Amino acid sequence: MTHSPAAPRFGVNYTPSRGWFHHWLDFDLDPVRRDLDAIAALGLDHLRVFPLWPLFQPNRTLIRPRALEQLAALVDAAGERGLDVAVDGLQGHLSSFDFLPSWTTTWHRRNLFTDPDVVGAQAAYLEALAGALAERPNFLGLTVGNEVNQFSGDPHPDPDRITPAQAADWLTRLLAACERGAPGRLHLHASYDAAFYQDDHPFTPAHSARLGAVTAVHSWVFNGTAQRYGADSVAGAQHAAYLVELSKAWAGQPHRPVWLQEVGAPAPHVAADRAGEFTRRTVAAVLDCPDLWGVTWWCSHDVDRSLADFPELEYSLGLLTTEQRVKPAGRALAGALAAARDDWHPPRPRTTALVLDLPDAAPKRSTCGPGGAFFEAFMRLAADGARPTVLLAERVADHAGLSARGITEIVTVEDVS
Template identity: 50%
Template sequence: MAFLPDPSAAPRFGVNWTPRRRWFHAWQHLDVAEAEEDFAAIAALGLDHVRIFPLWHLLQPNRTVIDERSVADVVAVVRAAARQGLDVCVDVLQGHLSSYEFLPSWILTWHRRNIFTDPDVVAAERDLVRALARALRDEPNAVGLTLGNELNQFADRSHPDPMPATPEEISAWCADLLGAARAAWPEGHHVQCSDDKSWYLDEHPFEPSLITTVGDSTTIHSWAFGWVAAALDSDVRAMSHFAEYLVALATFWSDDPNRPIWLQEVGAPRPFVPEEQASTFAVETVRNAIRRPQVRAVTWWCSHDVSPDLADYPSLEYSLGLIDSAGRVKAEGRAIADLIAQVGEAGRPEAPPPQHDLVLPGRRPADRGATAPGQQIFTRWFEAARAGAPPRLVTAVTP
């Protein structure tokens, strides 16, 4: 069965798995029974898939060494998920997770190299993609590979240790690694993913035309905090349209208006979303997004809260789960479970027809800034969304 359903069907609902005990450090000494406990709790909410994040430095401790036991751990986790009826999407290059970087030592400090442009590093990445693809392709519940989590952050000038690359170099890197995944696992659903800055920053080398072209679907990471919350005056009702806004941007930038979209990360970050409004925000965010038929899957971030025993995370990371760190289902977990059941019975909610078109300057990379939070297009789109009819994004300029 293909990962993404037909547009006429209900979308798939899943969650990004954050191990309840020891967070992603659980991969260092994997307890498969603990993983399966987490998966049982996830499946009980009506979710049908998980996205998992094995750590790059464990999988590939040296540029020419892929650790067979760590790869076997990934397969063991996929099989544990299968026993609970869950499909699994696997990220490869971790990479970046919740403000922490898990890069292998052979590209750091004295061995510092660029993950996008150094030919030896790219060759090693290609080897790891192939190794995971070959290990997973015969697992019935394994869906496919994501190159890594928000690796576009490393190419952003704001990163504390940036790895600069041109758009042409990023395009070549994506083609290389996704091509390796496709060759080793032809039936897999293989994608790259980026955070939302690639949609807004005129100079970002991960360009929308790339994001909406490479891979088997366009992935979206929707985080209504920081500059988004500020631009919307922390209006939670307006913020619940943010994922839908990114879907509209992805559709605008794509040459194929029916290209499938995977809402791969979306969450309810405190304190930007107050505790008492988290359930409503979660339900409205997902409901608004799936009104767009291009959205074929929603994967909530995340399964379990980060344990308070772990130090130095941004405060919002301790409250993003549908389940808390003690294993108790939270209010937004129950709300999402109820929504999944409703959609299963009644199908997708229908979107109101747009009352007008919103014209963007053009479809060049340098036109992105007009859509950034607080800028004119963003502000006008949300004014219409607040009024109940989000506009259609169009351009009068031939690309």
């Protein structure tokens, strides 16, 4: 895939203002249209949408036609407002809640990643989702699921344990199902940052950077970044950009696009009166990353306080209130995207590469996470204005690869310490 000088996409993860994702139970297009009007008014160009897997495929051999029709209606309503739509398949996990069909749990407990009946049903479901939307011009493509890697190991309370090879097989099969349903669309998968930071996690950085049409990263500073360094720190502002550049170390192509698919300003880790500034600094940092496909903020609307049992931070992540009022983060994102579109210049190559000495499977990744030696060396370089990227040690002698990425200086963690 070749490098594109086009300005990055700006979008939002759509959380319905009425009923949260439970709105699929009594789907009503009127409140959805109001939400979409408010999203379009911010100047955004796309949504990421989350069908709830148990509602769309309540039995292993039943994919509800009416649910597919409702999803298509939402996509059409978005298109009427100039919004493209990316759809996630296996939900899976959302905002601390797991949504798994009854045919995978308790009396029917089966491994989500290796049981042949379960994986076959997942493939059929993803192909049906993609097929239902394939003819719609504003359908971007499918993401296999939202952070489904969290089911594969600790700290999940009841994980479906697998090996990295099994994770790769699962991803390859399900991405192929997406492609069968809607050939040529932007089909990908998405892991939360355990894939990059957690030792021995079965979903690896190489999976993220090599499987699917683009690399997806999810940036959340409540992962220890804000607690250790502060949300206003260099590490807080640069965390999303760091994940974008870290993912490039494993990419098979020098200009593979990277999608910042989730990023938000979580309270209290980001103070409410600093949410706008945090948004502005985060977006400015990530726009300085070459090969950025786009930024999709989490999320469109706050969670209604009438809904119980969410972690406190989940209630206030919206760019908009449930009454459609624009919040400081929403104003900051709208301003950033307007400026980027009015005067877009692709960022210069990041010429300084920090060497990461991890094997391809990267079993010991904690050095890359908050508090790790590699993480801190990258942030010291960023604080000094070096605009670093990341290079695997095994690629230091790949002169063609270095040239393709524009790398002219190589430094080690020891050089920065």
